Amino acid sequence: MNYFELKNVVRRFGGLVAVSNISAAIEEGEIFGLIGPNGSGKTTIFNCINNYYPTNSGEIIFKGVPIERMSTHKICEMGIGRTFQVVKPLKRLTVLENIMSGAFLRTNKVRVARDNAMKALDFCQLMERKDFLAKDLPIADKKRMEVARALATEPSLLLLDETAAGLNLKEIETMMELVKKIRTSGITCIIVEHVMKFIMGISDRVMCINFGMEIATGKPEEIAAHPEVIKAYLGEEYVTGR
């Protein structure tokens, strides 16, 4: 039994097939990267996984349970956490309160939620920001706060949607360290990313998609050298030019 599996997932928006027959099997404990040009359907796959958009057909199986018809909150309860490409901070709450809102999934007690939220804050190195209002944070901290908030729900699988986008080099490195630390703590990660340095640096396997279809899946170095991938990113002439 696979830990997490997508089977022929299809999602259409009217006539546009945003995700077309995507299949993937993810093993427990791995970091699985998802790349592709803009509009290729990466975020849509995430939105299908946590049923923000229902799939048109196909199956999504997590720990042997089909989840494609479960409600978003139920999926989170099952142990799939996520962050958003366009960050969704709870603006008028403090960073601590944001993360507590995640921690309440596993407890009803305010004190326990606070303690768990503090652990997640510490893990993501956000302690000095804890009393800031979420809306006042710079983007790098907002992204880390989203990671901390998702971690506070104690996921087993974490979906990270472009957590490195818009960050400077130093911030990207901090974020890479954070994702590695998350994996070490036993959480499986699927990451969508445009920053190649980031995704190639930490992924065990990478899948490249374009127009909602899988182009190639394999080790980062294989994907980076794959002619179809280069074609999708840079155009035909770059393949022949090599």
Next chain:
Amino acid sequence: MMKRGWVTPVILGILALVIPFTLSSYYQHILILVIIWITMACAWNLLGGFAGQVSFGHALFFGLGAYGGGLLYHHWEISTWWGMIVGPVWAAVIAIPLGLITFRLRGPYFALSMLAMGEIARIIFTNWVPFSGGAVGVMISRTWGGEKLQYYFIILAICVVTLGVVALMRYSKLGFYFLSIREDQDAAEALGIPTTKYKMYALIPSAFFTGLAGAFYMNYMAYIEPRVVFNLEAVSIMMILTVMLGGAGTLWGPVLGATVYVILAEVFRTIPGIKEVHVLVFALIVVLIIMFLPDGILGEWDKIKRIFIKPKLAS
């Protein structure tokens, strides 16, 4: 913060217990109105301020609460005091299917659908004469000729319970979930929060306490008609405006907003020849609040302090 948290309620509590004895019957009446409105504003704030579901139809629950006792008396001549139980329970029970329907909608669509629900209730109670007595309303002969002071302490107790329940909810898991839903419903769902369920947890007590205020109003005024208790402007909209004035999503904002509203309304009523001008003035105040203090007086307290007290420069 924690040390000073109890000071305001204790002072207000002592004032609320002592002041009515020093007042004439007229001012006692005003005070009772103030506290009815505080109760309603707090109840609305639970759903609108904390959970962010702005309802334009809370007159529905107020009217149902009022008619709970009213109908008992109208049909079977049962004491309207039973309405204090029947009214709010009825309002809360009816809130359940309404919530299940309207919570499918978000933002302005939810607000408008609630407005429609309130209006539907008003039209039903106006036109279904055998059921409700119609537009003439229900007049009760008081079975208990209590004095103003006794009514005062009843509504004070109701108000304290309402505030207490709201405060308890605010600082528990429920409160955190309400605020999460208000700030971003999609993020809340992704954090494992069953948003519709928690909206119901905000709506039901909100309807209950609004209904309780309505039931008390019925007993106190001894006369209700659909035009008054299901009124869109004077009840539904005013509940929103009082909360916005004081500060939506704050614990004490509704208390302040409702107090200011009732006193202002009465002051203008005593000035001869201007009739409903208080509505105009109140509207102007709300416009100013929206423009300069969008989070209400208490929500923007720090900003207000900065205007009057110049911040000390750290040297």
